[in-house]
Amino acid sequence: MRVVLSNSAGLPLYQQVKEQLGTAILSGELGEGTVLPSVRALARDLRISVITTTRAYAELAAEGFIATVPGKGAFVLPLDSALVREQLLREVEGGLQAALDAARRAGLHREDLIQILDGLIQAEQYDAIQ
């Protein structure tokens, strides 16, 4: 397990812990059943406060990534594909909404947007072939 915290990332520490663990779980690096350190051990190792690690674990638990056992620690739950998919869909929607907002300010229309999206997809396919 790897957690690297930045002091200048502009992201709160709990968020950094949560995102890095979440990413490791989604990528399969931390597989189902992996035992995570207790909130206190993690706080000690990262030299951050207990409240910070407690919050990171609580949010990961609320999103269905891990289960916490009071006084013991936490372990990785099986990845519920529906949940993961929903999470990813939310990300896609968020990204597209941001693009829409920018497009409105730039005066772009639906056709322009679709053209840009197609262009990006083509560039990605081209990169994949390379």
Added chain:
Amino acid sequence: MSSDLAFALRGVSAAAGNTFALRDVTFALPTGYVMGLIGANGAGKTTTIRCLLGMYPIDAGEIELLGHRAPEPVALRQDVGVVLDHTYLVGDWRLVEVERTLRPFYNRWDGARYRQLLDEFGLDPRAKVKDLSRGMAMKLMIAVALSHQARLLILDEPTSGLDPVSRDELIGIVGDFLLDEGHSVLFSTHITSDLDRIGDYLTILHGGRVVRTGTKDEILEAYRVVRGGPDDLDDRVGVELIGVRRTQTGAQALVRTEEADLLSGDVLVEPPTLEEIAVHIGARVPHRDPDHRADRRQPDSSMSARRVA
């Protein structure tokens, strides 16, 4: 009394001569966490700690310590480890004699743990107390506290005068201590960077009063630093400017987050660091505008603060 609190002060006042060293001080630490006690010199940090330890008489209010009303019988001392900014041990004692002398006072003294901690901290058992550096003396006091199996560690300015390496070691020791969720730490300091990461709770003292107490995140969220040109931040903006500092090129102050929106758009509004909060709250306020005071809920606070300033 609730046992999920490591300690609580409720409405504590303590006199110092004709004035008050502490006025209506109320705050509590839940068991299992670190609290930082911050404030300028003379804000009341050490007096608060002395009251908590029963070393200073209180005139009003009540103190709860590890589930007992303080001042409690001597038995409580077993559970509280104290690290002061000066050592209370006799200079001529060797570290082995420190153990021999202190052991009878503690029911749960663990000699093996003491020797193991000396080893871990790089302290020579044959060294004399007076020959220890500041950092080593601090570690010796922590070794004593951990050897009698304290549940609450109270450190008064443990890092003042320490080099960065020793300060970092202390942060590690505190982290180890907190692995047990029945352990708690109260840590007074004016070096706020010690608390930036490991602090769970904070209490800010100024002029013998509690300006604010809560989780570190709540406190960071409660204030904003504002910076603007010389004319952007004057007394007419209708927002309380805490510890405002003016130069010819501009002004900087702390404001409450909910009031930050009232400032004009030209003013730069940013989340503060603990250091900035401590600096602005601790800054002396010019006598001509006593309204720039710590907390509105305490309307007469400008009086006592002025006396201190």
